[in-house]
Amino acid sequence: MPELPEVEVVRRGLERGVAGRTIATVTVSHDRAVRRHLAGAGDFEAVLRGRTIAAVRRRGKYLWFDLAGRDLLTHDRAPHDLPTHDGASHHGATVGTALLGHLGMSGQLLVVSPVKEPEKHLRVRILFTDGGRELRFVDQRTFGGLAVVPTVGELPAPIAHIARDPLDSDFDDDAFVAALRRRRTGVKRALLDQTLVSGIGNIYADESLWRAGVHYARPTETLPASTARALLAEARAVMTDALAAGGTSFDSLYVSVNGESGLFDRSLNVYGRAGQPCVRCETVIVRDAFMNRSSFTCPGCQPRPRRARW
DNA sequence: TCCGGCACCTGTACGC
DNA sequence: TGCGTACAGGTGCCGG
Numbered sequence: 001m002p003e004l005p006e007v008e009v010v011r012r013g014l015e016r017g018v019a020g021r022t023i024a025t026v027t028v029s030h031d032r033a034v035r036r037h038l039a040g041a042g043d044f045e046a047v048l049r050g051r052t053i054a055a056v057r058r059r060g061k062y063l064w065f066d067l068a069g070r071d072l073l074t075h076d077r078a079p080h081d082l083p084t085h086d087g088a089s090h091h092g093a094t095v096g097t098a099l100l101g102h103l104g105m106s107g108q109l110l111v112v113s114p115v116k117e118p119e120k121h122l123r124v125r126i127l128f129t130d131g132g133r134e135l136r137f138v139d140q141r142t143f144g145g146l147a148v149v150p151t152v153g154e155l156p157a158p159i160a161h162i163a164r165d166p167l168d169s170d171f172d173d174d175a176f177v178a179a180l181r182r183r184r185t186g187v188k189r190a191l192l193d194q195t196l197v198s199g200i201g202n203i204y205a206d207e208s209l210w211r212a213g214v215h216y217a218r219p220t221e222t223l224p225a226s227t228a229r230a231l232l233a234e235a236r237a238v239m240t241d242a243l244a245a246g247g248t249s250f251d252s253l254y255v256s257v258n259g260e261s262g263l264f265d266r267s268l269n270v271y272g273r274a275g276q277p278c279v280r281c282e283t284v285i286v287r288d289a290f291m292n293r294s295s296f297t298c299p300g301c302q303p304r305p306r307r308a309r310w
Numbered sequence: 311t312c313c314g315g316c317a318c319c320t321g322t323a324c325g326c
Numbered sequence: 327t328g329c330g331t332a333c334a335g336g337t338g339c340c341g342g
Contacts, residue, residue, distance in 0.1 A: 002336095003336095032319085061336075061337095102336080102337080104319090104335090104337080105320095105334075105336065106320080121320090141320050141335090142318085142319055143319065143335080143336060143337075144336090183313090184312080184313075185312090185313065189313090189314085192336085194336085194337080201335080201336070202336085291335090292315085292316075292335075293333090293336095294334080312342105314340105314341095315339105315340090315341090316338105316339090317337105317338095318336105318337090319335105320334100321333105322332105324330105324331085324332085325329105325330090325332105326328105326329090326330090326331105
């Protein structure tokens, strides 16, 4: 499942593979892949033609391509008419255009030869004017998607609410610790809230909690600041390690732009290890149902709080 | 405003 | 063999 380290690996590959190139044609073969592009698939294909990719950027698990050149989105409408996620206007702000993407559960952005056979779940194909390798969005479960959106300031408008991630140099540790302790929820639910801290998904939430010795159902308001700070440090460490290993992969659903899988799954200590002994204390790892998914914990290292909350 | 539950998807594994 | 069901889970929406 692509979380921050996996998305960053993909971003770096895309930066090398498509930055500076101009889009020739776009083909959408599954409308759901562009469902966030409200004007529809035909418009999506049309507005991208002739645009040059200036840079490939990321916040949390979102990726976007900054588009240079003429600004089709602002051509016919004044900047203050541009919609945002909350309906707010941004009169006077710097407005640009970006191709925004999210990999969802199973999305892949591949840079491949135009003569390569189409993948079974190929959803969007982007060809470039130089005739070189093309960009493909492949997504089995179609939780991911692409959209052409306005950028306001440094961010695409639809993701203005996404918090910085722990690997971002401008991430504010003190503000995070304070905000986490103000919440009235379970600590894992808070870690998965992308408006509080971005980039953490189910795998790295479980790994971070295990490293910090905190149970996922620990109420946030009972966390001492020192524990909250330690948890953040572990989240940062586990994602840094995963990034260095090229990301985590359990199967072929997560791959880099070259189609290669990461190796970090060999380094996971608790996620997916139900029934196996904890590498730290040898207590058997357990799996609990949580938020319609799974939580893996070591009952020895991460005792369940008396007052659990999730 | 904050919090929790759930729909959205498809391929795979497993039990009967 | 074939069918039904559980499971994987990030995000956004909606109701309380």
